[in-house]
Amino acid sequence: MLELAILGFLYDTPLHGYELRKRLTALAGHVRPVAESTLYPAIKRLEKAGLLARTTEPGAVAAPRHVLTLTDEGRQELRGRLAEPAARDVTDENRWFTVLAFLRHLDDAGAQAAVLRRRLAFLEEPASFFYEGDRPLSAEEVDDPFRRGVLTIARATSRAELSWLRETIASLDGASK
Amino acid sequence: MLELAILGFLYDTPLHGYELRKRLTALAGHVRPVAESTLYPAIKRLEKAGLLARTTEPGAVAAPRHVLTLTDEGRQELRGRLAEPAARDVTDENRWFTVLAFLRHLDDAGAQAAVLRRRLAFLEEPASFFYEGDRPLSAEEVDDPFRRGVLTIARATSRAELSWLRETIASLDGASK
DNA sequence: AGACAATACATCGTCGGCGATGTATTACGA
DNA sequence: TCGTAATACATCGCCGACGATGTATTGTCT
Missing domain, CATH: 1.10.287 (Helix Hairpins)
Known part of the structure; x- marks a missing residue:
């Protein structure tokens, strides 16, 4: 679910982790908060799987940022996950809302x-x-x-x-x- | 969540694992199915924590059953969890519905x-x-x-x-x- | 000058959920 | 008699979520 949301946000525009976190919190944080210790490993997983790439930039106000960009595989993966969601993604309202939040990315x-x-x-x-x-x-x-x-x-x-x-x-x- | 539901069902009457599973499936299985491999370890955890006790009975139609009974600590634990649910139990609809399903056990x-x-x-x-x-x-x-x-x-x-x-x-x- | 909040990222250990797989027994229909 | 479904329980290994903790920088308030 987290992964779907990360892919969904990055589909529009590259973001760094901290900004991504703020958007994830806005999306579903009032229902299920996103722990930082959940987000960063998830980013790593997606990177390892070749779905996103990072480029380091000097931080605008603080520490250096890792700007995350979806790869072509990442874009394809998102469309795949949206087009054929798992059974749980359809039955569980929390997951279903995440699917709906990004379903527009299916063209x-x-x-x-x-x-x-x-x-x-x-x-x-x-x-x-x-x-x-x-x-x-x-x-x-x-x-x-x-x-x-x-x-x-x-x-x-x-x-x-x-x-x-x-x-x-x-x-x-x-x-x- | 699973644990809360187990405690909640056993609060009324002792049950064996298989029957418990059917009740759990009826309660929320259409939204989130309960895997057997989640239920039995959960029972073990609760037993280890002294919240429930088992007595083995010859199976009515098949293998021997382990009838599960809440201990006094188990009854107290359920009341505690219901009276002071974690923040997630209140904000997440899935968890909240489980709380509601057993809230009558708070006297x-x-x-x-x-x-x-x-x-x-x-x-x-x-x-x-x-x-x-x-x-x-x-x-x-x-x-x-x-x-x-x-x-x-x-x-x-x-x-x-x-x-x-x-x-x-x-x-x-x-x-x- | 020092404290503190916000920005920004990361790791570690633990715990719970789950798919896969295994083991028996009973009942029933082909 | 053979397969299959239902009953009934259990373990293993992986993975994902999370709390705790750590590190470093910048801006702001005192």
């Missing part, structure tokens, strides 16, 4: 719609958090107020997302014809 | 309300996923349709959750007087 409207359709299929499956045997329980059937809250919130999210997905898919389908 | 309505208030404080902070400088952008201000989707969905969730939180806190406050 093909059809490919973008295909990704949205995967999420649509997931949301259309009848699933709950709580069951009676095999039957999913609705908010009204749950006594525990906290569990009812979970279902109420999940339903609101699901409705909003379904209608957004359907609209957006329709508009992408229209555009790609 | 004090005041303590329950205090936990909900932490989430309320988090949701009331002005935060976005996308910024122009320091200013959070609203859905209307974002051109990218996918990013607009993120904000639209997040707003719907946030609204539903805020109204649920306020209602539920009020009702808990009423009950504890």
Whole structure:
């Protein structure tokens, strides 16, 4: 997930680590903070894999900066990860939001719609958090107020997302014809 | 998170690992599947920490079962984790839902309300996923349709959750007087 | 002159999650 | 009778996340 976000930010423009960190924090830091000790090893991994290159520049205000630039492989890798996200990237909202944040980097409207359709299929499956045997329980059937809250919130999210997905898919389908 | 859910399920009744796994899968498996290779080590950790005990029983249909029972320390630990969840447990929806799923095990309505208030404080902070400088952008201000989707969905969730939180806190406050 | 915050990067050790793989047993249908 | 699915548990090794800690520079406030 971190890696996807790094590739996504660098797809637009080269950045140094510190700036990258600020952008990652703005993107999802309020939900899941990014530790520096997670970011720098991740940059190293991506560099080792040939997805990005660094050039050292004298620091503008402090220590020397390592400016990070995506390589062609890196750009291809991002498009690949966006076009064919792992199952978890589609089902887990945190990961899914990261995919959405950078999905515009897929240049093909059809490919973008295909990704949205995967999420649509997931949301259309009848699933709950709580069951009676095999039957999913609705908010009204749950006594525990906290569990009812979970279902109420999940339903609101699901409705909003379904209608957004359907609209957006329709508009992408229209555009790609 | 896994540990919290294990403690939460066992708080009600002793279970063997396989049954526990099915309940964990029902709870959050559609979002984040639970690998067996994650569950069994987690059980071991909790046992080692003295939070649960096992007794071996002949298997009803197959291999012998290890029935898991919470110890008094385990029960106390769960209440502690619920009463004072880590920051991530409050901000990350996946973790937060797990807290909610078991919050009824806190017997004090005041303590329950205090936990909900932490989430309320988090949701009331002005935060976005996308910024122009320091200013959070609203859905209307974002051109990218996918990013607009993120904000639209997040707003719907946030609204539903805020109204649920306020209602539920009020009702808990009423009950504890 | 000294303290402190911000900038900028890095390593180490630990811990948790996970895919792959292994081991039994029971039940059921081909 | 043979394969397969379900039940039930377990280990190994890798990888990623993270807290703690370290290093160095620049600008600002006191």
